Amino acid sequence: MPRKRPGRVRTKNTNRREALKLSTIAPEDYNVRPGEVKSIACPDCRTWRRLMGDTVLKIREHCISDKVADGEKHVTCPGSHQLVVIDIDVRRWQARQDRLLRDAMPQENRRAARQFYKPLPAPAAPVTRIHAEVTLETARRAYLAHLEECVRCGTGQHCTHGGVLAHRYVLLRNEEPARREARKQTAPAARRAQWSERGGETVETANNRCRQWPKGTVSEYRGPQVPTEPLRINA
Structure with missing residues (x-):
């Protein structure tokens, strides 16, 4: 210059x-x-x-x-x-x-001698990188939501994120029968552990002495007909 x-x-x-x-x-x-x-x-x-x-x-x-x-x-x-x-x-x-x-400048035109800029928030992590407990329903919703927004996945070909979501949903769908069987086997054992932890028959006997129950009713804990196995209704 x-x-x-x-x-x-x-x-x-x-x-x-x-x-x-x-x-x-x-x-x-x-x-x-x-x-x-x-x-x-x-x-x-x-x-x-x-x-x-x-x-x-x-x-x-x-x-x-x-x-x-x-x-x-x-x-x-x-x-x-x-x-x-x-x-x-x-x-x-x-x-x-x-x-x-x-001082003579209008108030709307004034600014501090030193500017403080608010830091920009970090971009959110993609759904495919979020490490959380993923169930079959959450994986299905994430996959369908991605299909509605992604243009490439709407044509029948998956993009990178769409392919990961689809693979996760299919994997969880294939593993769902094994999970149901495992829950079915562990449910009675878990109930027995909870019953023994709460006192078992001692608590039930003490509660039955407080009032008279109708004929055929064991107690308010059991009732007349309480199933011991999970009820599964096939569609």
Whole structure:
């Protein structure tokens, strides 16, 4: 990026006035920000003019009227070639001006000097990678839900995730008869273990002494006809 060269002072003439100190004028009537063109509001015509020079600053020569091109007479402003002295702390002035600009800004346009960005949530793991207890019904629902959303699986060919879900569903479907048989064999043993853990016949006998039961009823635990095997109804 090319460096901006300061405007050269082409004449040594001045308006023979005492040098204008920035500390004696309003802070909003000049601009001496580093990296920007230095400018000031002329104390005579109150128009913004450029400050020429690097070490010795002067207000650029200008006329009173801005309509010289329209035919008006060119009249030099008395504030031309006015010497200007920077006798302020530029950093402190800049900080104060930034604060004033920020306070004058509408509330909806303000923002903190430091931005805090909310971290994006991690993407959810695919259904095929979730490690949880999978039953035949949950595998079937996951497979059907994927078929409704996936375009490729709707044409008859499975995608990568669809193939995994289909394989899981078929595998659980083939293993379901063996699981039912295992549950059938372990159900009576599990009930006997629960009965012995709760006290068995001692609890039942103590409960029967509290009230009279109808004829044919052993107790409220058993009832007249309580099956000992799981009831399986074949469709």
